[in-house]
Amino acid sequence: MTTLIVGLGRPDRGDDGVGPAVVARLALDDRRDVESMLLDDPTTLIDLWTGRGLVIVVDAVTSGSPPGTIHIIDATTDPLPQGPWAATGSHAFGLGAAVELARALGRLPTRLLLVGVEAETFDRGRRLSPVVAAAVGPAVATVSEALDERR
Numbered sequence: 339m340t341t342l343i344v345g346l347g348r349p350d351r352g353d354d355g356v357g358p359a360v361v362a363r364l365a366l367d368d369r370r371d372v373e374s375m376l377l378d379d380p381t382t383l384i385d386l387w388t389g390r391g392l393v394i395v396v397d398a399v400t401s402g403s404p405p406g407t408i409h410i411i412d413a414t415t416d417p418l419p420q421g422p423w424a425a426t427g428s429h430a431f432g433l434g435a436a437v438e439l440a441r442a443l444g445r446l447p448t449r450l451l452l453v454g455v456e457a458e459t460f461d462r463g464r465r466l467s468p469v470v471a472a473a474v475g476p477a478v479a480t481v482s483e484a485l486d487e488r489r
Contacts, residue, residue: 339391341488342447343374343481344383346397346433352464353405353457357396359466360453360477372485380436387440390447392488394481397433398470399454406473407456408480413437414450451484453477 345361347354358376377383380397387393399409401419411418418434433452440446455477458467466474 339371341372341392341394341485342387342390343372344386344393344395345374345376346378346380346383346395348378349465350463352459352461353455353467353470354398354460355466356398356455356457356470356474356477359471359474360396360455360481363474363478364481369485380433383433383436384440384443384445387447387450388445392449392451392484393447394451394453394484395433396453396455396477396481398457398460400457401454403456404469405456405458405467406469408473408477409452409454409456410480411452411454412449413441413452414446414448418452453480453484 343361343364345357347357349355349358361374361376364374401409418437437450455470455473458470
């Protein structure tokens with residue numbers, strides 16, 4: 339079964355671009371069983387992950403932790419904390435809302451791993467802040483470890 343990795347966010351909104359940055363840096367050429375995509379709107383996630391085995395979503399989060407902190411949660415086994423995924427970030431309908439709606443509809447994938455990187459800024463027209471840019475490598479390692487563990 340193909341694993342789906344989603345980089346959620348907008349590269350022109352400061353640290354909201356961390357999801358796409360992580361997915362862009364992942365070396366997936368030798369992994370034929372992995373599909374990756376970039377999205378800036380979480381409303382399409384439910385249709386994308388329904389019926390899948392493992393789905394990994396990488397997104398910027400705001401919980402009050404220091405910028406660059408990496409949060410990891412298996413949303414299929416753990417309830418979403420009120421902090422990182424409860425807020426909508428720069429999305430009108432946030433990742434947390436998509437997860438909980440899918441849970442209520444019975445449309446979560448078999449395993450849904452959320453990798454959140456604590457953001458510092460969502461300013462329009464800005465690139466990743468230095469501290470969040472420095473967290474891209476560790477976030478890539480986190481996703482790679484999850485891919486290796488599924489085998």
